[in-house]
Amino acid sequence: MENSQPVLRREPLAAFPLFGTREVDVARDVVGRTFCPHRLEIPQHALPRFATRHNHVAGEFLSLNHLSYGAEVEIDPGLLEHFYLVQIPLEGGADITNGGRSFCADRQVGSILNPSLPTRMIWGDGCRKLLVQIRRDALSELVEVMLGARLETPLVFDPRLDLSRPGPHAWLRLLTRCVQAAEARRAFGASGYRFQRVIEEELALALVQAQPSSITHFLESPCARAAHATHIRKARSFIHDHIAEPFRMRDLTRAAGCSLRSLQIGFQTAFQVTPQQYAIRARLDRAHSRLQFATPAESVASIAHDCGFTHMGRFAQTYQEVYGQPPSATLRTGKAESFDAAGLRSDSDTQH
Structure with a gap:
């Protein structure tokens, strides 16, 4: 696959700057408060290029982040303990060690840091990453719901995330839509979006199904x-x-x-289809019905958003595939018919 990554802005989540600094101690402290305490070391020759930028927007149990240090850095957090961290390099590369696995991450290979295994990293010069922080307790609860049984041991992912594989590539597209929804203020942060938990569960469950882990044999068992x-x-x-x-x-x-x-x-x-896909189709049907009987004040975007869709391009594409016309056409037809009906009622009232 030539390029495994969907298109993102040059600096994702730029509307949500957490901080920027050239001071190593400040970067260590602020990043440590967002994630966890860690050792941050910069080679002497790299200090002139050191410039940390961190964009951050939170949801209910996961957060989206864009982080860069500008220069080569060594990061040693030990055990993350309370969260999983998915890292997608957008530029440059990094050497990752999580537990007994060591590998190089780049635009074709991301990483999943397991909280129960020690982590060490060296981010290369100019490396910048899209990061998804997922609370460990929330993901464990979701996995237990999926399996219908308690987890007796921690969920452990294969830390090497091969973005050229169909599953992880599809997950990355889903993540990209979440980032775009956040940037459009339709989800995450202070958006107050009613379906925020739904899209976070969809993203987390999709990761569990896309990436090999300690429960993969249960998910793929012919006895299921x-x-x-x-x-x-x-x-x-x-x-x-x-x-x-x-x-x-x-x-x-x-x-x-x-x-x-x-x-x-x-x-x-x-x-x-999966239950999640079935629910999406049911919500699409609800959006279709509301578009047919929309009030003058309603728009395609407002109806789609209220029915649980945050990515307007994806909504319009799916709607066209199912109903054979764009949602805007349904809305225009519905409003025209409502106007005609109102006109007929007005004429009738006048005659009487």
Whole structure:
């Protein structure tokens, strides 16, 4: 794959600057408060080029970050303990050690730092990265919902994230849409977006399914059972009854009475989609209905956003594929029909 990365701004999340400094001690302190205390060393010859910039925007249980040091730096946080950190190099490269694995990261290879394993890194000259910090307790809870069982040992990912593979590449596209939604103030930060938890769960679960880990054998086991028809029926009812709400995967599995993994296999067999994809289609149908009967004050963007879609380009593309016309055309038709109906009522009132 020639270029594994979707297009991002030259400096992602520039609207959310956390700090910038040329002082090593300040950089160590502020980055340490955002992530965790760590050792930060800069070779003497690299000090003139040292210039840290950190952009940061938080969600409910994960945050999006863009970080660069300008110069070569050695970073030794030891154990991260409370969070996973996904690192996507946008420029330059880094030597990564997490546990017993050591490798080079670049634009084709990202990394996932496991909190239960010691980490050491050397970021090369000019290296800058997109970082996703995911709270360990929240991700562990999601995995338990997926498996329908408690995790007896920590979730450990293969730390080498090969962005040329289809799964990680698709995950990176999803991450890019989250960054773009944050930059457009439609999600994360102070947006107050009702579906914030939903998009974070989607991003986290997609990572678990895309990257080999200590639970991959459970997810790919031929012994994994599809949900019974009764469970699927309950899940479908729950989705349609709560389609206007930002429900969590835990709520869905409780209503269905089985694990998320069983639902995934069952939905894939019955409908050729996952429960999350089924919910997206149901939300798309809701958006279609609202576009047909929109008020004069409503727009495509406001309706899509209210129905759980943060990326307007992706929404418009999916809508066109399903309904054969862009959402703007449905909106125009709906408003025209509403205007005509209002005109007929007005004429009728005048005659009487």
